[in-house]
Amino acid sequence: MSTFAVFGMTASAALGDARKQTKxxxxxxxxxxxxxxxxxxxWNEAVQRNADAIMAGEKVKQxxxxxxxxxxxxxxxxxxxKAGACRDLKIRCKAALLDVKGKKILSPKTRMPVIGWSDYLPGREVA
Incomplete structure (x- = not known):
């Protein structure tokens, strides 16, 4: 079962997002x-400005x-x-989401744990 993915932002991903967003x-x-x-x-200058803003921001994507x-x-x-500029690269895994007290969040409809992306910590249980 595939449960791990890398989240963050790279210069090429920021440039791709900027190309889609720039009018x-x-x-x-x-x-x-x-x-x-x-x-x-x-347009190329506007795309580069938007890409720089995305790289300076906090948004991450898979x-x-x-x-x-x-x-x-x-x-x-x-x-x-090695490929280029990047920031905030983290491994995340699909796991049961926890509330502030450390208890699993249950779906009100199914009463089953809600599964979502959480930061990977070695030794922690994975869904």
Whole structure:
């Protein structure tokens, strides 16, 4: 059962997110006028600014596929660090979520533990 994955942010993932989020138009500044098209160089500059902002932020995303062992996830982290700029790389596992007191959170409908991503700690029970 694959339960481990690497979460964090790399420069290439930030650039991909920035390309999806950056619009190709900008407001004209005049009421009732259509927006202006960005030139390719202006769009590339806007994408780079957005990518830098994403890398400076706190948002993380799942970077890897699911792994069977944390060793494979650690190897992915090592390769990602060699490939370029990255931040906040962590191994997370699918496990029962815990509340503040350390008790498992139960689903009100099924009365079964809620399963979600939590930071991997060696020696901890995995769902």
């Amino acid at each position: 190709i138009t900008k407001p004209s500044g005049k009421a009732g006028c259509p927006p202006l098209e960005l030139t390719p160089s202006e 970077l890897s596929a699911l792994f069977d062992t944390p060793l494979h996830a650690q190897q992915f982290i090592d390769l990602a660090k």
